[in-house]
Amino acid sequence: MKFIKSILIAILMVVISSCKDEFIETEPQGTILEDNYYQSEEQMFRGLIAAYDPLQWTFSQGAWSSSVMLGEIRSDNANAGGDPSDGDQPGWQAIDDFLNTSLTLESEAFWKKGWWGVYRANLIINNDDFSSDAVEEYKAEAKFLRAFYHFDMFRIFGPVPVLDHVVLENEYRELKRASLNEVFEFITTDLEEAIPLLPDQKYTGSLAGRVSKTTAQALLGKVYLYWADMSNDDPALFDQAATHLNSVITSGQYQLLDDYHQLFAFGVKNTEESVFEIQHTNAVPADWGGQEFIDGNMITQLCGIRGLCSDHPEYNAGWGFLLPTESLYSHFLNDDEYRRTASIVSVEELEAQGCNIDMGEQNTSDFDGYWQIKYANYKDYTAPNGGDINLQKDPNQPVIRYADVLLMYAEALERGNGSAGEAMEYVDMVRERAAGPGDNSGDFRSTQQLMADEGMNLLEAIWYERRAEFACEGDRWFDIVRSDRVQNSLFTAQKAGNLDPGQIFLPIPQRDIDNTGGSLTEYPSADLFN
Template sequence: MKTVKLIYIAILVVFISSCKDEFIETEPQATILEDNYYQSEEQIFRGLIAAYDPLQWTFADGAWSSSVMLGEIRSDNANAGGDPSDGDQPGWQAIDDFLSTSLTLESQAFWKKGWWGVYRANLIINNDNVSSATVDEYKAEAKFLRAFYHFDMFRTFGPVPIIDHVILENEYSQIERANLTELFEFITTDLEEAIPLLQEAKYTGSEAGRVSRTTAQALLGKVYLYWADLANDDPALFDQAATNLNAVITSGQYQLLDDYHEIFAFGAKNTEESVFEIQFTNAVPADWGGTVFIDGNMITQLTGIRGLCDDHPEYDAGWGFMLPTESLNDHFLADDQYRRSGSITSPVELADEGCNVDLGEQNMADYEGYFQIKYANYNDYTAPNGGDIVLQKDPNQPVIRYADVLLMYAEALERGSGSSGEAMQYVDMVRERAAGPGDNSGNFRTTQQLMADEGFTLLDAIWYERRAEFAIEGDRWFDLVRSGRVDNSLFGPQKAANLDQSKIYLPIPQRDIDNTGGSLTEYPSPELFN
């Protein structure tokens, strides 16, 4: 899959390097690509791999663009971090402090990679040069990707335009935000049309990372869950979420890893728990002249422990971004410390391992005593074919884990027309694994016991689990937004003072507002959520 992608980039680099804007393509370029290139199954497959490619971009438009960092730093789980100046990567500082603007480079980076993905998916979906069952499957994968990119853009920017074809220059002024219903109907339709055409079995080996039927069903369940939440807790939409998530569960293709710590262990990729995972590799040399097209995952270097000793047995020092908060540390209950220790650590714990941290290297405005270790900067990362090792560390990024499917299913049952008792069973599966490896039956507090001991409702218990289970994985902010739980009380005084409910979403870049003559708005208006 990676080799094919590189061939594709080599062929198309002349065309794609000159594109004017993100979702705006000029007619001559589109014509060259559509009419003269996509003439065989092999060429369409290469185009499909190019549509997957922006998923990997952790650097775009001159800025770091990690969706994991966005989902954590924007929330109460983590602060921006960086060097002691509190000015390292000012765009990320602005995102952390709710001060980003339409000129913030990081906003532009997220916008760019999303629309590049949509554009490339549209080239495949709308191509009629080749007809075959194989091409139908490729188009189904492209529809999944188009749906994913639109959904991811929605979570970042609020209701965004629906782009279902290559946009020509005379259409610029017609581009505007869709409303919530229009956008989610488009996303769910793409996924529902893709599902029956996708391969039923999970891809493995050299094709791991490609979308299968259950991958699309899991994403569709997640989309319906978001839609239900934002549509005034619509029980029918929760039921739709449950139906699709149940299909993933009953497929029998997935199971929880026995040991929570193994999910993000060095070299753990595409395990039996992985439903959708972004692929990275160190096989292709990379340098700072081509950071958009690197195949490594920069998050490990960005968020590795700053000031770490030189002789830690497992970790190298990193740049110190995405510093966990005291709030996240305190979230883990006394009997949930095994899961905590697979997510975050502290200088005291590192000292116990024989390694000190230079606290003078920390951004003390953001440092609250903890470091993340899910995306640990392992010293075993290598660059076997040359290039800069900093750019070639290659942990995959889990996007949907089986634990997520189980907890989303439990939530959909509880908030739709399902059974609370059945929902608890699925939460218990996640809780039992969190207690540690091996058979923990009878050795963990069940959901029912947790509710009684902590005064939780079942929904409280599910939300407790989501924050603990997916800490430092990029879901926290989006969970808060969709469930209406973003509140000033979650944050420290400075961040709380900047929180404006009308600016929950990142602003659309100014250049695209200008290119559309103002038909695109910086922030979504309230009526768009109807």
């Protein structure tokens, strides 16, 4: 998918005469400007693709802006990592240790990424100059994107402003955080209005990555799940989540990939399990000057195995970020090895493959002996049109997999007014696949057996599954925040000592606090959640 990368320039010429200054007014040199652009289906479609573009940004404002990294490194699943000095990527070290501030560049990167997405979506949604059936569908897609960007910003920054139109400078100075209910009402309205106008069938082939009705229903279910969880476990909202997630299940369009190990294998994209997946490509040459113009998934190199031997048969060495913790490694039960080995690799396992590790390259304060391999730095990655190969490796980022839909549905049933027995059936689907492909999949403990053997209740069993199923995919931090499970006991003593319950979310960048004269607050106040 090609994304618009254009700069529109208007030139004002100043001519100084021998007697006095004269200002010569000239017409803009460009003939296509934002004010007169969206006049055809093709132009509206190009604008829509531009609204998808920020989904790809993994590097912005001179900082890494990957939700996968944030969701793992901020949590008990992973440490920041990097070089041995502990000074590599100081912003991520600070995020890891709960020491980040409003001056941390990563806050600016996430803030810019989200609001650029909202801005571009609003350009499509609020354009009334041209209409057709196709354009109405484009607007529905843009509403999905606007909802997703607001939801992502909420997960990162807490309650944020609600922007339903393009905000000009004078209005920006007066922006304030909305309440939790205001944010979620806006998001759910956008999705509910988009769903009837989106195509029934998921997109495939060259159009994979565009959203369909079931994509929006899945996101709507996830949004209601968060809303319910953060509204004193409101059973009516959990029921709403279950309704929309059930629509995805009964559509019959998705199924679990038989082999869990294939989900993140080299070159695997947009499988039958993919409900919403951010697309990346290696076709567009990239260098460090481009930042937002880079279409590769840059965390592949960043989070690859540091100090790896050069003759490993599959992987190249990486830069060693997003290091799984002992806590995550130990989370996998003895009969969950198949899923663990698709997510994490240990020093011992690499050395058993005949590949020694240079331990002198590791960040010893963050390194527990493991690396993530869902975004493995495969040797087979190429940059066919030139550019920096480190920036152009192209694994997609799954945002919602069918396994997520099944586990969210089970949770919504259990926490709403649904049936516990039905909830267990959907957890069992995920557990059966986790045991391995083919005949192995029949050799698994049912959810009921798991609960009896491990002393879990059903909700704890679901949470066990979520952490194991989505390890190193970026959901962990957001899961424990929404369910109010962020507590000192999850972290090392040093990290726990920095944990401030009032600073769970990332702070809004200081620049934007200053630009609004303080009307945007660094952290959300408690009253916004009531």
